Amino acid sequence: MGIVSVRFQQAAGVVLDRGEVIERTAAFVRSRLHSDSSGHDWWHVERVRGLALLLGRREGADEYITELAALLHDVSDYKFNGGDLDEGSRVSYDLLRDLGESxxxxxxxxxxxxxxxxxxxxxxxxxxTIEGMVVQDADRLDAMGAIGIARAFAYGAVKGEAMFDPDQAPHLHASEAEYLARDGxxxxxxxxxxxxxKDRMNTESGRSFAERRHRVIEAFVHDFVAEWRLEDLPEL
Structure with missing residues (x-):
């Protein structure tokens, strides 16, 4: 996703209420992500939005900041914009200022x-901030469980990754630069x-929600490797 011009310019003296800001922000994000097939589409954003609001209510986060941040969290994902980790924040800031936000x-x-x-x-x-913590937890929860598995393979297909290569060991990347250059x-x-x-959740609510989803992906990886090695077959 390349840099996009923010399209909402408010007339002088016109002030939007918070509901209108949310609606216009959602429309902007949906227009950018509606055709995504990598698992980072509008419906991912909608799920993160719902999860973040649920977590935020439990953790005492500001609902307005939480909802805006959840809507905008993938507006320019570094994995698709050439590795620019700052572009999404610039687009978000400019959009909200043009919508009349402080x-x-x-x-x-x-x-x-x-x-x-x-x-x-x-x-x-x-x-x-607690708002950042609940949005990050929500985003990570959507990378777990059954949906997380589906999203992982959708992303891998878009990026041209092999499903599995038993000759290529996993690598725990030590830095942002190393992770950006990952090839696996x-x-x-x-x-x-x-x-x-699971162990990187920020909030108690996030940790609680992550337990089941972690078990789902753990079981999936175990079964995948067993089938790959033909270890799941009954003895003849």
Whole structure:
């Protein structure tokens, strides 16, 4: 996704209420992501939005900032924009300012968008606010469980990854740069990211939600490898 011009310009003196800002933000994001086939589409954003609001209510987060950040968290994913980790935050900030939001609000959302992504096993979360924590937890929850498995293979197909290469060991990337340069199979991605997410939840609610989804992907990887090695077949 390349840089896009923000399309909403408010007439002088016109102030949108929060509901209108949410609606226009959602419309903007949906227009950008509606044709995605990598698992980072509008419906991923909608699921993250719902999860983030649920987690946020349990954790006492500001609902407005949480919803805006969840809507915008993948507006320009670094995995598709050439590796620019800052572009999404710039687009988010400019959009919200053009919609008439305060600088403080726009900066709060942009900070979450900048730091939401997983960038390697050796990279630590930099979320400073509870809003950032619940959005990041929601995004990670959607990378787990049955939907997470489906999304992993959709992403691998778009990126031209092999489903599995038994000669290629998983690699726990030590830095953002190393993770950005990763070259591996989809099954390796489970070891390099998805199976690590349970222990990287920020909130108690996120950790609770992650338990079942982690077990789903654990069982899937176990069964996949067993079938690959023909270990699941009955003795003749």
């Amino acid at each position: 600088e403080a609000c726009a900066r709060s959302v942009a900070e979450v968008v900048r730091n939401v992504s997983f960038t390697g096993a050796g990279s630590v979360s930099r979320m400073r 199979s989809t099954i390796n991605h489970f070891y390099e990211k998805l199976l690590l997410l």
